[in-house]
Amino acid sequence: MNANLFARLEARIADPNRIAIELPDGTPISYGALRTRTARIANRLKALGLQTGDRVAVQVEKSVDALALYFATVRAGGVFLPLNTAYTLAELEYFIGDAGPRIVVCDPSREAGLKPIAAKPGGTVATLGADGSGSLLAGIDALPGDFATEPRQGDDLAAILYTSGTTGRSKGAMLTHDNLVSNAETLIGYWRFTDKDTLIHALPIYHTHGLFVASNVVLFSGAKMIFLPKFDANDVLKRMSKATTLMGVPTFYVRLLQAPGLTKEATAGMRLFVSGSAPLLADTHREWSARTGHAILERYGMTETNMNTSNPYDGDRVPGAVGFPLPGVSVRVADPETGKILGPDEIGMIEVKGPNVFKGYWNMPEKTASEFRPDGFFITGDLGKIDAKGYVHIVGRGKDLIITGGFNVYPKEIEAEIDAIPGVFESAVIGIAHADFGEGVTAVVVRNPGATVTEAQIVAALADRLAKFKQPKRVIFVDDLPRNAMGKVQKNVLRETYKDIYKA
Ligand code: AMP
Numbered sequence: 001m002n003a004n005l006f007a008r009l010e011a012r013i014a015d016p017n018r019i020a021i022e023l024p025d026g027t028p029i030s031y032g033a034l035r036t037r038t039a040r041i042a043n044r045l046k047a048l049g050l051q052t053g054d055r056v057a058v059q060v061e062k063s064v065d066a067l068a069l070y071f072a073t074v075r076a077g078g079v080f081l082p083l084n085t086a087y088t089l090a091e092l093e094y095f096i097g098d099a100g101p102r103i104v105v106c107d108p109s110r111e112a113g114l115k116p117i118a119a120k121p122g123g124t125v126a127t128l129g130a131d132g133s134g135s136l137l138a139g140i141d142a143l144p145g146d147f148a149t150e151p152r153q154g155d156d157l158a159a160i161l162y163t164s165g166t167t168g169r170s171k172g173a174m175l176t177h178d179n180l181v182s183n184a185e186t187l188i189g190y191w192r193f194t195d196k197d198t199l200i201h202a203l204p205i206y207h208t209h210g211l212f213v214a215s216n217v218v219l220f221s222g223a224k225m226i227f228l229p230k231f232d233a234n235d236v237l238k239r240m241s242k243a244t245t246l247m248g249v250p251t252f253y254v255r256l257l258q259a260p261g262l263t264k265e266a267t268a269g270m271r272l273f274v275s276g277s278a279p280l281l282a283d284t285h286r287e288w289s290a291r292t293g294h295a296i297l298e299r300y301g302m303t304e305t306n307m308n309t310s311n312p313y314d315g316d317r318v319p320g321a322v323g324f325p326l327p328g329v330s331v332r333v334a335d336p337e338t339g340k341i342l343g344p345d346e347i348g349m350i351e352v353k354g355p356n357v358f359k360g361y362w363n364m365p366e367k368t369a370s371e372f373r374p375d376g377f378f379i380t381g382d383l384g385k386i387d388a389k390g391y392v393h394i395v396g397r398g399k400d401l402i403i404t405g406g407f408n409v410y411p412k413e414i415e416a417e418i419d420a421i422p423g424v425f426e427s428a429v430i431g432i433a434h435a436d437f438g439e440g441v442t443a444v445v446v447r448n449p450g451a452t453v454t455e456a457q458i459v460a461a462l463a464d465r466l467a468k469f470k471q472p473k474r475v476i477f478v479d480d481l482p483r484n485a486m487g488k489v490q491k492n493v494l495r496e497t498y499k500d501i502y503k504a
Pocket of ligand 1: 164277278298397
């Protein structure tokens with residue numbers, strides 16, 4: 001059997017006339033048309049010199065052709081390497097130098113800048129604009145609409161996705177055909193996707209969430225997706241009457257809650273709202289249930305591992321928890337120093353193992369080796385616990401752990417207390433260098449619109465809720481927390497901004 005992801009997708013296309021993708025203006029694209037498009041692009045990639053195992057680095061705006069380029073690359077035996085559209089030329093130079101792609105596909109406006117960068121490791125540049133302009137697709141309809149999908153083993157690479165690299169160098173996570181297909185199949189079963197579903201796809205496709213979770217799950221289940229170029233709350237709301245599911249980052253849900261049109265009636269035809277990529281506030285979860293009658297299903301994953309855990313489809317979707325290990329995935333919590341496996345409710349390092357877990361970091365064998373335990377578990381870098389009922393909880397990234405006066409403080413615990421104070425919308429708790437304590441617990445707080453809650457009130461509210469060492473030494477108010485495109489709070493940015501507050 002050909003284990004190529006595309007061959008396995010193709011084998012599932014029961015009826016090529018079914019609609020795979022609907023454009024914002026309602027234009028339908030059938031599974032058959034998508035297959036033909038990927039064949040033509042695969043033929044173009046071959047003509048550009050693509051050999052089996054070559055990387056195709058892609059920095060383009062979201063479009064159906066950009067998605068087809070992912071499938072075409074994999075189909076042609078290449079390794080797809082998507083890049084955040086926000087990366088600058090200087091950043092691209094690192095990724096391209098590291099990955100050595102044979103082909104770099106970029107927006108036409110970037111061609112001149114990227115040509116010398118791509119040429120260094122021996123690559124060529126092709127261009128693709130959001131409107132389909134550029135050299136990649138020029139004259140494409142004259143190319144054959146068939147392509148013999150390249151035979152691949154399950155363990156061969158399908159994609160390399162660079163991690164966001166907020167500490168140190170960004171690393172290229174090597175994902176295999178089996179990693180991607182197994183996770184899509186697991187999620188289809190767990191979340192009950194069928195060919196009756198329509199997903200509102202408003203995520204970027206340079207990240208694991210929009211590229212693999214959303215697109216693979218939809219297409220492998222024969223479902224349809226409404227493919228939106230970006231997230232706009234009112235637009236998404238309008239589409240719900242013609243859809244059944246939405247996958248989003250927490251910011252989507254926060255913004256949708258601000259839309260007056262979000263009601264039980266507006267969401268009546270929807271069966272599932274999934275959230276992930278960053279922590280969903282328990283308040284957002286509760287407010288969503290109250291407004292719509294739907295409990296958001298929160299799941300947890302990462303670039304390196306695809307999806308690891310999910311709240312259940314049936315049963316309690318617990319606010320603030322990321323649910324149970326997915327079928328076939330083993331999750332445990334271990335002491336970060338000794339590796340000793342911890343018991344229920346004990347906080348430690350989350351470690352995972354399963355067919356979803358990546359092969360290693362590109363060009364970094366030592367880094368790879370140091371992030372796996374001898375028995376094959378991957379050390380995620382997330383701190384968390386598993387409660388007595390088996391739900392996994394994340395308390396923060398390991399690097400966000402605060403050590404103050406020798407005590408460990410887990411930011412999530414403090415954030416949850418602060419978020420519960422009237423007038424607070426959300427908070428981020430960070431450690432800042434402090435002469436007496438090593439690190440001082442510091443809260444950065446966003447108030448609700450019109451609220452006037454003060455530092456003194458927050459300090460007073462926490463006084464009998466938290467041990468003294470956990471209480472913030474300072475509370476700073478801001479209008480918004482800095483977030484990346486996936487909705488993650490950039491604590492590194494906050495730590496840098498406030499690094500001197502305890503000095504002098
Ligand atoms: P990325 O590789 O960009 O997908 O980021 C993965 C990281 O996002 C994980 O290691 C977690 O720290 C975080 N993350 C993903 N999903 C969740 C979630 N549901 N709750 C809390 N953190 C999450």
